[in-house]
Every structure is written in structure tokens, then in C-alpha cells.
Amino acid sequence: MRAAKPAKASKNAGVLVVGLGRFGSALASTLEALGQDVLAVEKSPQLIAQWAGRLPLVEADATNPEALEQLGARxxxxxxxxxxxxxxxSVLITANLVDLGAPQIWAKAISAEHARILQRIGAHHVVLPESDAGTRVAHLVSGKMLDYIEVEDGFTIVKMRPPREMQGFTIGQTKVTERYGVTIIGVKSPGLDFVYAAPDTRISANDLIIVSGHAELLERFAARP
Incomplete structure (x- = not known):
């Protein structure tokens, strides 16, 4: 095990990122930019060389439980x-972290079957980046939505342009929740700060609106001209 850069991560508060592929490197560098304490672990000398000096990292094989033990992964x-x-x-590393008692384990999966295995061995959160991105983009290209986040159990938040029938009216006047079952939670007008929606908030054609609700209801709402 070799440190490629002195680790500045403060354990008990930091994030350990195992693997510096596209997903891991994007995650680690973003956390670092946000001021989070990060320590990356990678066994590939090529990736270590690529990221040395840019991230706190250690060259080690995380499939070896002793390596994670030495790093203080728990x-x-x-x-x-x-x-x-x-x-x-992926399975070995996740199992090693479970055995070490890591308090919160996030793991990347590339298929539903992979995700089920990771969940069964004890990963607390499993993400499928490609599947999630594909679902999100499908919603974006199929209508007027500019951004789409599915939170859980169908509850979704979207950013979109307001339907023509709302333009020039206040949220109270549109009765959007009563008519469509969705809730406008915020409005961003050009050149102005974001504001939380209120019944007297007026919607214009150039505004962006943030809307929440069940995915199916939001799809119908976003499909309005």
C-alpha cells in the first residue's frame, strides 16, 4: 500500500472513495471541490499517476481486507x-467494508442483479448511474422538462417552463394543485433570485418553475401546451 499524496482526510468525518474510474473520480473530485475530506483508494498505477497531486489518494487493493483495515476504513x-x-x-470490496463495520456504505452497480447482490451483502445505498441517467434523459427528451429528479416511490421534482395557460396568472389563480395534482414549489424569473412559490406569485412566459408531485401527474402537466 502506497500513499500517492499525503492524505488530509479527517477520519470520523471524511469520505473514503474506492476506485477512480469515471464514477469514482467524478465523485471524489466533486467532494474535494465542495470542501469535503476525501481519501481515494485505487490499485491501478496508471490511475494513481493520473490523479496524483489532484486528490488525496492511496495505492492499494481494496479487495484485500487487510488493506482497508490499515486505511482505517471503518x-x-x-x-x-x-x-x-x-x-x-465490487462484491469483495463491499463485503470487506461490511465486515469492518463501515457506518455508511454506498456502492455503484451496473445492473439490477448486481444491485440486489450488493444490497444483500449489506450495502446501505446502491446506485445505478447509467440506468438512472437513462431514465432521467428519457423524461427530459420526451417533453418540456429541463431537469428531472425522482426522489422515491414515484415522487418527483422537475424544472420546466410554465404551460401557456398559467402565463400571466398567479399560482392561486391557476389552481394547479386542484386541477393537476402537482405543486409548484418555486419560481425563477430571468435576472431575479429564486423565490419559493406563494398563492400570489405571478408566472410569466420566461420563468422557470420547480414542480413536485407523482411522476405520472408531472408528465401529464408537462405535456400541456
């Missing part, structure tokens, strides 16, 4: 398994 608040393409490695 002391990090969150551990993320960014290895997805190699199923065996």
Missing part, C-alpha cells in the same frame, strides 16, 4: 465503492 463516515465493471471486485 473510521470514515461514508465509504463509496466506485468499482462497478468488475463484479467480483
Amino acid at each position: 473510521d470514515f463516515a461514508v465509504a463509496v465503492v466506485g468499482v462497478g465493471s468488475y463484479l467480483e471486485a
